Amino acid sequence: RKFEECSMRLVWDKKLSKDIWNYVGWNSIGSFAYMANNQGITVILNLFFSTIVNAARGIAATVSTNIYNFVFNFQTAVRPQITKLFAVGEFKEMNKLICNSAKYSTYLLIIIGLPVFIETEYLITLWLGHVPTYVIAFIRITLVEMLLKSIDLPIGDGIQAVGKMKLPNITSAIAYLAVLPTIYIALSLGASPVMAYIITCMSYPLALVCDLWILRKYTGFDIPFYCRDILARLLIIIIISAVLPTVITFYMPFGFLRFALSVSICVLCSCIVIFYYGLNKEMRYKVVRKVKNKLAFAFHQNT
Template identity: 65%
Template structure:
C-alpha cells in the first residue's frame, strides 16, 4: 500500500493535469517487488550454496573470468536502455509503422554488435584470460571452458536485448517478473544439483548455467513474437533512422565502455595484484549490492517508461518533476533497506555464509555508498536519455569513470590495500552525477538547487540521524540473532519516522495520515 501511495498520490499532487497512468506505475512496481522478494531469497541461498559447492578459489575464478567477459560484452548494455528509449518514445507517439522500423533497426544493430563481441572475445579476450590473468595452471582448462560458455551466453544476451526492451516498454512487468523468477528457480536447481555431483563442479555449473540461458533465450523470443506486433523483424533500409540510432549508440558506447572499464577493470586489477580470493570477496559484495539495489531499481524501472513518454509529448516540466521524485523516493527506499545492512554487515555475512572472507565487510559497505549515488543519479540519466543527445553526457561521464583506473593502478602498484581500489572507484559516481545534473539542466531546465536540497542533502541528513539509535542498540547487545533483529527493527522504525517527518512535505504527510486512518477505519468497521 505504501508503494502504491508513493507512486500514485505524489504523482497526482505534483503532476496535476498529466496523462501519466499512476495505477499502472503502482501495479508494475508491485509486480517487480514480488519478483524481487522471491529472487532475493532464492538468490542469497543460491549464492551461499554456490560458494560452498565450488569453494572460495573456484568461486573467485568464476568471477574473474566473468569479469573479462563482462568487459568485452559491454555491448550488451549499449542498446539496452537505448532500445527501450526508442521503443517507448515510439509507443508514446502511437506510430505502429515507425515502431516496427525501430525494432527491426535495433535488432539488426544488436546482431552486428553480438558478432563483434564474439570476434573480440575469441581473440583479445581469449589472449587476456590465458596470458594476463593470475590463474592456477591446473585450473586453466576450467577457466577456458567457462569463458567459452560465458562468451556464447553474452552473444545470446545481446541479441535478446530488443525483446526484453519491448516487454519493459509495453510495461508488461508481470511477465518480466515471471521470467525473472523462473530464471532464478532454474539456477537454484542447478546449484542443488552440484551438491550431488562428484565431477568438476565448476565445469558442470557453467554447463547447466548456459543451458538455462539458452532456454530463457527461446522463451523470451517466443513470448514477444506472439504478443507484440513490432517484434517481427524485417529488413528495411531507413538511413535517417539508422543514423539516429547509431549516433545514439556510438556516443552511448563511450560512456558504457567507461562504466564497464571502471567496474570490470577494478576486478581485473585486483586479480593482477592479489588473488582469486580477493575476487571472491568482490563477487560476494556485488551479490549483496545487487540484492539491495533491487528494491530501488524496481521502482525506477516502473517509472522509467513514463519519463520517456512525457518527453515524447513535450511535457518537460512534468518530466523533470517525475525525475526528481523518482530519485527522492529511490533514496528513501535505499535507506530503509541498505542502512541495516550497512550497520550489521558482519553478522549478516556470518549468518549467510558461515565464515567471513577477507575484505568482504569493507567491500560491501563501500559498495552500498556507491549504490546510493547510483540510485539518485539513475533517474537523471533517464531524463537525459529521453532527449537522445548522447555526445555531451557520455564524454563527461567517461572522464569521471575512466580516470579512476590509472589512479587505482598507481595506488596498488605502491602497495595499497584492495580497499583503496573500492574507495577510489566510489569517488567517480558523485562526479558523474554532478555532470548529469548540469546536462539535464542544459536540456530541459532541470532545477539543480531544488534537487540537491531535496534529494542528496536531505537523504544524507536522514541517514546520519537514522544511524544514531541503531548503532547504540547494536553496541549494547552481544552479536547474534537478537542483536540483528533488534537493530534492524529499530533502524527501520527510526528511518521510516524520519522519512515521514523530514522527507515528506506537510501536504504529503497529511495525505498519508488520512489514507492510513481511512484504511484503519475500514478494517475496524469490517471487523465490527
C-alpha cells in the same frame, strides 16, 4: 500480409537512421566504459592480490545487487513517464518527476540498506558461518555506491529522454575509465583493496555532477533545488536514522539480540524520519489515506 487494408514498403529515412545510430553508438561507448570499469577493477585486483579479494568482491556484489533490485524496479516504472513528459514539452513536470523518483527510491534504499550497512558482520556470519577478509568493508562501500547510483539514475533517465547522448556518454566514459589507472597507481604504491573500492566509489559523484550539468543544459533542471531538497535532506535522514542503531551496536554484545534490536530500531527510525521530514504535507496525506484504505479493506475482508 493477411489484411488488405495494411501495406508495407521499405523506406530509407536518412535523418531517422542517423539519429538512431548516433543514439546507439554513443550509448555503446558509455556501456563499454561501465563494463570496462567493472571488469577492469577485477583484473587489477587479481594482479596485486589473491583470489580471496575477488571472492569478497563477488559476495559484496551479490548482497548489493539483491538490495538494489528493489530500487531499480521502482525507477524502471517511472522511466516511461519521464520520456512522455519530455515528448510533450512538459519540462517542469518532467524535472519534478525526476526529483521524486530519486527521492523515493533512495528512501526505499535507506530502509532496506541502512540496517544491512550497520549489521553487515552479523548477516555475513549468519549467511556464511565466518566473515571472509575485506567482505564487510566491500559490502558497505558497495552500498554507498548503490545509493549514489540510485540518485543518479533518474537524472540519466531524463538525459535518455532528451536523446542527445554524445556529451553524457563522453563524460561518463571519462569518469569510469579514469578510475582504472588511478587504482593501478594506488595499488602499486601499496594501497589496500579497500582503498581501491573507495577510489571506484568516487567515480559516481563525478558522473552525477556531469549528469546534473547536462540535464540543466537541455531542460533547465534546477540544480540548487535538487541539492537542497534531495542531497542535503537525504544526508540528514541517514545521519538521524543511523544514530540510535549505531549506539546499540557499540554497547550491546555481538549476537542475535543486538541484531534484532538494532535492525528493528533502524527501520522504525528511518520510517519515522522519512515520513515527517522526507515527505511533504501532500505526500504524507496520501500515505496515511492509503494505509487507512488498506486497513479498512483488510478489516472488511476478515469480518
